[in-house]
Amino acid sequence: MAEDLGKIAEALIAGKVEEVDKMTKESLDGGVAAEELLNKGLIAGMDVVGQRFKAGDMFIPEVLRSAKAMSAGMEHLRPALAESDTKQAGTLVIGTVEGDLHDIGKNLVGMMFEGAGFKVVNLGIDLKPQVFVDAVKEHKPQLLGMSALLTTTMPKMGETINALKEAGVRDQVKIMVGGAPVTEEYAKEIGADLYGANAASSVDKGKAELGL
Amino acid sequence: MEKMNQTIQKTPQFRVLTDQQIEKIYFSALEVLERCGADVFQDEAIELFKNSDAVVRGNRVRVPVSLVERALKTYPNKITLKGRNGKRSVALQKDHVYFGTGSDLPFTYDRETGERRRTLYKDIVNAARFVDYLPNYDFFMSHGIVGDAPNPLTYDRHQFMAMLEGCTKPMVVTSVDGEGLEDIWKMACLFQGGEEEFRLNPMFVAYIEPISPLTNDRTAVEKLLFAAEKGIPAMYTPCPSSGATAPATIPGMLVQSLAETLLATVLCYLKKPGMPLIMGGVTTVMDMRTTTYSYGAPELSLASAANTDISKWLGLLMFSTGGCTDSKAVDEQAAAESTLSVLNAFLSGANLVHDVGYIDSGVNASLESLVMNEEIIGLVRQIGKGINTDPEYLALQLIDEAGPGGEYVTKDHTYEHWREWYFPKLQDRSDWETWCDNGKKTMLDRVNEETQRILDEYEPEPIDDGIRKDLKKIIDDAEKRHSK
Numbered sequence: 001m002a003e004d005l006g007k008i009a010e011a012l013i014a015g016k017v018e019e020v021d022k023m024t025k026e027s028l029d030g031g032v033a034a035e036e037l038l039n040k041g042l043i044a045g046m047d048v049v050g051q052r053f054k055a056g057d058m059f060i061p062e063v064l065r066s067a068k069a070m071s072a073g074m075e076h077l078r079p080a081l082a083e084s085d086t087k088q089a090g091t092l093v094i095g096t097v098e099g100d101l102h103d104i105g106k107n108l109v110g111m112m113f114e115g116a117g118f119k120v121v122n123l124g125i126d127l128k129p130q131v132f133v134d135a136v137k138e139h140k141p142q143l144l145g146m147s148a149l150l151t152t153t154m155p156k157m158g159e160t161i162n163a164l165k166e167a168g169v170r171d172q173v174k175i176m177v178g179g180a181p182v183t184e185e186y187a188k189e190i191g192a193d194l195y196g197a198n199a200a201s202s203v204d205k206g207k208a209e210l211g212l
Numbered sequence: 213m214e215k216m217n218q219t220i221q222k223t224p225q226f227r228v229l230t231d232q233q234i235e236k237i238y239f240s241a242l243e244v245l246e247r248c249g250a251d252v253f254q255d256e257a258i259e260l261f262k263n264s265d266a267v268v269r270g271n272r273v274r275v276p277v278s279l280v281e282r283a284l285k286t287y288p289n290k291i292t293l294k295g296r297n298g299k300r301s302v303a304l305q306k307d308h309v310y311f312g313t314g315s316d317l318p319f320t321y322d323r324e325t326g327e328r329r330r331t332l333y334k335d336i337v338n339a340a341r342f343v344d345y346l347p348n349y350d351f352f353m354s355h356g357i358v359g360d361a362p363n364p365l366t367y368d369r370h371q372f373m374a375m376l377e378g379c380t381k382p383m384v385v386t387s388v389d390g391e392g393l394e395d396i397w398k399m400a401c402l403f404q405g406g407e408e409e410f411r412l413n414p415m416f417v418a419y420i421e422p423i424s425p426l427t428n429d430r431t432a433v434e435k436l437l438f439a440a441e442k443g444i445p446a447m448y449t450p451c452p453s454s455g456a457t458a459p460a461t462i463p464g465m466l467v468q469s470l471a472e473t474l475l476a477t478v479l480c481y482l483k484k485p486g487m488p489l490i491m492g493g494v495t496t497v498m499d500m501r502t503t504t505y506s507y508g509a510p511e512l513s514l515a516s517a518a519n520t521d522i523s524k525w526l527g528l529l530m531f532s533t534g535g536c537t538d539s540k541a542v543d544e545q546a547a548a549e550s551t552l553s554v555l556n557a558f559l560s561g562a563n564l565v566h567d568v569g570y571i572d573s574g575v576n577a578s579l580e581s582l583v584m585n586e587e588i589i590g591l592v593r594q595i596g597k598g599i600n601t602d603p604e605y606l607a608l609q610l611i612d613e614a615g616p617g618g619e620y621v622t623k624d625h626t627y628e629h630w631r632e633w634y635f636p637k638l639q640d641r642s643d644w645e646t647w648c649d650n651g652k653k654t655m656l657d658r659v660n661e662e663t664q665r666i667l668d669e670y671e672p673e674p675i676d677d678g679i680r681k682d683l684k685k686i687i688d689d690a691e692k693r694h695s696k
Contacts, residue, residue, distance in 0.1 A: 059500040061455070101253075101429045104456050108503055151318060151357050152364050152388055180575060181318040181357075198503055 004032070005040040008073070012045030013052075015065030017072050024073035034080035038117070042073045046115055053200065060108075060199075067115025074117055089116055089212055090142035093135045093173075095123030097148050097156035105179060106147035108199040116203050116212075118143075129156070129163035136169045143206050145196070148179040157182075158190035174209050178202060223598040226559035228514060229521040237463060237522060241470035242277045249274035250426040250475045254433035260482040273475070280474050283481035287528055291445050291488045293351065293382035294413040296403040297673065302350050302382045304490070304529045307561035309596075311554070311589050312351035313343055314536065314567035315386050315419060317577040320356055323663070328576050331356030333374050335577065338667065339569075340378025342582045345670045348589040349582075352379045353419070353566055354386065356577045366694050368392040369687045372399055376683070380673050383416040384447075384531075384566060390434035393418055395690050397444055402679050407442070417445040417490060417531075417564070422472050424452035436476060440483040447531040447564075448476035449492020453505045454515070456498040462515045469493045470522060477528075490564070491523045492531040499538075504573050507536040508549030513556035520560040532557045535568030535585040542580045542656060546571060550581070551588050558592045583666070584659045587638045594634035638662060 004027055011019040020042075027037055049066045052058040058066075081088055092113045094106050103125050110120045121139050123131060136144060144164075148154045157177050164170040177187050178196040187195035194209055196202030229237075251271045252258055258268060267274045293302040302310050320331040339355035354371050361367035368387045375383055376399070387393040400415040401407050420435045422428045432448075439446035450472040452458030458465040473491050480487050496512035498505060506512060516532045523530035534557035539545035550568075557565040567574065568589070569582040599605075610625045620626050638658045640647060647653075653661075675683070 056501060060498075060503060061500060101423050101427055103423075104453075105503075108456075151316075151359075151367075155364060 005037065005044070008037070008041035009045035009048070012042060012066055012069045012073070013048050015062055015069060017065065017069045020069035021072040021076075024076045028076055028080065033084070034077045035084060035086045037073070038077055038081065038086070042070050042077070043117065046070055046117070049115070063115065064108075064111050067111050070117060071114040071120075074114075074119070078119070087212075089113075089118045089207070090210060091119045091121065091139055092143045092145055092206070093121045093123060093132070093139050093141040094145035095127045095132065095135075095147070096125040097146055097153055097160060098126060098128050099156060100148050100150055100153035101125050102147065102149040102179075105149065105199075106145065109145060109147070109178065109196065109202050112199040112203045113143075113145075113206065116207060118206075129160040132160050133163050133167045133169065136164060136173055137167070141173055142210055143176060144173045145176045145178070145202070146192075147177070148182065151181045154179070154181060154186070157192070161191050174206075176202060176206060220601065221598065222600070223596055224559060226517070226556075226561075227521055228517045228560070231525065233463075234522050234525045237466050237470060238526070240467040241474055242280060244426075244467060244471035245275045245280060245474060246277065247274070248426065248471075250422075250428060250472065252428045252433060252475075252479075254428070254430045254437075256437060257428070257433045257479055260479065264478075264482050266478070275475065275478050279478055283478045283485075284474075284526060284528075286481055286485040287477065288486070288488050289527060289529070291414070291417075291490070291529060293417070293445070294404065294415060295379075295381040295383075296376065296415060296675075297380035300413065302564075304563045306524055306529075308563060309558050309561060309565060310350035310563060311535065311565045311568055312349055312384065313339065313353045313355045313582065314533075314570050314574065315353035315355065315384065316357040317355060317570065317575060318357055318359070319572070319576045321571070321576055321578040321580070323579070323667075328572070330359035331577060332360045333358050333370060336371060336374035337378040338579060339577065339582065340375050341670050341672055342378075342579055342666055344379040344381060344672045345666055346582065346586040348586050348593070349381070349568070351382045351384060351564060351566075353384045355569060355582070362691060363694050364388075366392070366687075366690045369395050369399070369690050372396045373683060373687060376403075376675060378672055384419050384564065385416045386419045387435060389431040390438040391690075393435045393438050393444070395686050397442060399683050399686050402682050411443040414445050414488070417447055419449065420446055421449050421451055421492070422476070424450050424457040424472065425468055426472060426475075428475070433479070436480060437483050440480040440487040440489075443484075443487055445488040445490060446480075447490040447492040448473060449494060449531055451494040451505075453496060453498040454511065455500065456503075458495075460497075462495075462511060462518065465495055465515060466493075466518055466522065469495055469519070489528070490531050491519070491526070491528040493519045494533050494567070495519055496533075504538060506538055507533075507567065507570055507573050508538040508545070508553075510552060513553045516553070516562065517556050517560035520557075520562040524561065529564075530562045531564045531566065532560070532562030533567045534558070534565045535581075535588065536570035536574065537581075538573045540572050540576070542571060542578055542584055542659065546581060547584060547588070547655070550585055551592070554585065554588050555592045555595070558589075558596060579667070580656075580659050580663050583638070583663045584655070587636065590634060590636070597632070 176194040184195040290305040343349040343352040361370040450469040495515035534553035537546040537549040
């Protein structure tokens with residue numbers, strides 16, 4: 001069994017999405033505990049991916065493929081993990097604020113969070129504050145990510161935070177902001193909890209904030 | 213006697229694509245517009261496309277080849293820009309190369325604190341002064357985005373004012389939206405003698421960009437349509453990042469980028485045929501370790517040179533990129549990357565080479581980088597002088613006169629020709645002892661001293677008081693409209 005878990009981890013490191021998907025399902029059906037599969041299979045693999053990425057031995061396209069494999073495996077595990085009360089990474093809701101059509105940066109962040117085992121709800125681009133408010137109410141995420149690439153749309157992040165406050169849901173969620181013109185200082189100014197300078201560090205900061 | 217069948221090359225020749233390769237890219241871009249099309253989020257543009265041979269489904273616009281080719285025939289081969297100094301100093305035409313800064317950097321390197329901070333109005337004025345002073349810069353883009361303007365929806369008027377304060381050369385401007393561009397154009401018209409004169413003597417080119425892949429947002433299209441209506445020179449410059457918002461192969465990125473450009477050529481044609489539209493493209497890779505949109509990658513230079521080849525084949529003028537770096541500091545990396553892209557952009561014959569002086573991957577502005585690149589552009593322009601093989605230059609008679617064991621330093625020929633060499637201002641060619649005696653200064657030390665000297669000493673030609681009053685009124689009116 002430990003051998004199987006090792007194989008899942010290896011397939012995940014190699015970015016073999018279909019294999020991870022299939023092997024996770026088979027192991028789960030074969031009676032391996034979801035928690036075991038998560039920790040010794042998927043997370044063990046992603047830990048190696050994370051180390052290799054930081055060491056410069058793996059690159060974004062490879063990491064994203066591993067993250068996709070992780071996400072495929074998690075689909076099978078999530079219901080069982082919920083049943084067994086296992087601590088899970090949680091949910092990230094992410095989107096680009098109103099007036100801004102830039103898509104790719106926040107998608108990268110979302111994919112990296114999937115790699116960390118999060119369930120990711122990607123709301124899209126050009127989103128009115130109310131869309132974020134509704135999504136927080138609906139998905140009850142632990143983290144809310146907002147992106148803006150333009151100095152003209154940056155203020156919308158603050159407006160969205162205010163809308164969350166007015167709706168009484170601001171404190172239910174940790175808010176992370178990012179985008180080329182955004183800074184740590186600006187994040188503080190508008191009342192966000194976290195600033196993500198890039199996709200990888202956003203995941204590190206998000207996990208740390210949630211105590212994962 | 214002159215020999216028959218001569219081929220003389222007055223300047224170096226540099227191409228990265230053959231005509232046949234360009235055809236492949238062009239025909240592929242046409243295929244993209246017929247098969248996939250582009251999204252356009254602006255009502256007037258959608259109407260214009262609907263009333264043409266284009267096929268519109270919702271916001272998706274697909275364009276037949278015949279319409280693209282009709283549109284392409286209407287663009288001018290030459291656009292001359294006139295600065296507020298009254299000089300028609302930038303005459304954009306095939307293979308004429310002009311250098312300038314980039315715009316809208318959110319941060320500026322603060323010389324006093326050594327830190328980066330938000331860009332302020334005074335930083336734009338300073339950058340403008342540098343570009344006005346340094347002779348190798350032909351045009352000015354703001355080198356920063358004004359962070360201390362009262363309203364983010366009207367910051368562009370203040371930014372343009374700051375540019376005018378410091379610089380008398382032609383410009384490339386950014387604006388918030390169509391209304392912003394209109395105000396800036398009105399401000400410029402005050403110097404050029406009115407709206408009609410502006411058409412013959414435009415002071416600036418409007419910088420506008422789609423969002424790759426194949427997306428055209430409301431404000432960008434609004435600006436483009438306004439420029440078309442008024443005959444304002446504009447560039448619609450895709451900024452794809454290879455591997456993220458465009459294919460990871462350079463030709464794939466070029467195909468997509470060209471499709472984005474061609475859609476704009478059709479739209480402008482539908483609005484008003486013949487507007488002075490310039491092709492653009494900041495075509496580079498996303499760094500796969502950091503996700504940074506790279507301003508120092510050799511692929512930027514290679515893809516940009518290819519784009520310039522394509523532009524010449526299409527008969528469009530080209531807005532290109534060079535003199536920029538991913539380095540956070542003005543250091544060895546900055547020098548190497550800036551030099552590579554300035555050289556390639558220059559040799560390719562691109563018309564407006566922008567982003568000179570960008571550091572930190574297009575996020576941070578540096579005056580020092582402007583000063584260093586002044587020297588780099590000087591070096592590179594010298595390469596463009598090429599090799600003259602006329603008898604005077606072969607110097608046969610002189611070699612005969614000097615003879616074996618002779619000398620040249622006292623010869624008239626030397627006296628007449630040495631000034632054709634490049635004479636460096638900031639590079640050091642002294643001997644070791646002299647260098648030590650002068651304080652062992654590095655290039656960066658000299659760049660810093662020159663930066664401080666220009667900051668302390670240079671004053672541009674001031675703006676006339678009457679015009680200043682009118683400029684202020686346009687800005688104040690914009691503030692009033694937007695404070696409601």
